[in-house]
Amino acid sequence: MTFSTSPDTTPLTACDPGKNLSEACADVEAKISRTDSKASLLIAFDGAVLAGLAGLADKDLPLTAQVAGGAAVLALAAAAVLLLLVVRPDLGGRRRTVQEGFPLWARLTDEALLAAMSEDTRLTRVRTLSTLALTKYKCLARAVDIILAALALLLAAAVLAVAG
Numbered sequence: 001m002t003f004s005t006s007p008d009t010t011p012l013t014a015c016d017p018g019k020n021l022s023e024a025c026a027d028v029e030a031k032i033s034r035t036d037s038k039a040s041l042l043i044a045f046d047g048a049v050l051a052g053l054a055g056l057a058d059k060d061l062p063l064t065a066q067v068a069g070g071a072a073v074l075a076l077a078a079a080a081v082l083l084l085l086v087v088r089p090d091l092g093g094r095r096r097t098v099q100e101g102f103p104l105w106a107r108l109t110d111e112a113l114l115a116a117m118s119e120d121t122r123l124t125r126v127r128t129l130s131t132l133a134l135t136k137y138k139c140l141a142r143a144v145d146i147i148l149a150a151l152a153l154l155l156a157a158a159v160l161a162v163a164g
Contacts, residue, residue, distance in 0.1 A: 021122035028129040035136040039086035042143060046080045049150075061161050068157035075150035082143035086136050100124045 053073055061069070092103045100121045105113055 018120075018122075021126060024126045025122055025129065028126060028133050031133045032129065032136060035133065035140055036087050039083045039136075039140055039143070042140075042147065043080060043083045043087070046076050046083065046147065049154075050076050050080075053154075061157075062164055065157045065161040068153050068160055072150040072153035072157060075146050075153060079143040079146040079150065082139045082146065086139045086143070090132055090135075100128060 050073065053069065053076075056069070105116065108116060
């Protein structure tokens, strides 16, 4: 049995746009679900760290450690806000009109809903969901960066507390 490491350069002869659109919809929906799951786990982590820090609030620590710890708490709070925005449902508010899916269907008359059900909206769905997924991923990435910065600040605060 031989394996080739060179790419297959034969042209695609059978391309089914309908199948590709259906797969793209499923792929983007799965990515949104993964992002929401990751954000939920990070919200729990963020909350646990903040709860742990609340237990240290009555301790007599050096001012430098208090400042670093306070900055870490602010960073963790900012990360929590970003993570909550990731899991917040986007129903088309904020002057944005949803052009497909259940937020649109809820506004339609019976006749308009029947007409909408006869249209293939997968192209719009892929575009809309991709935009939503990209926004969620960007917020998630920023939140992770902020959490990492907060952890660095907490490490600095711990070193400053021990050094006195």
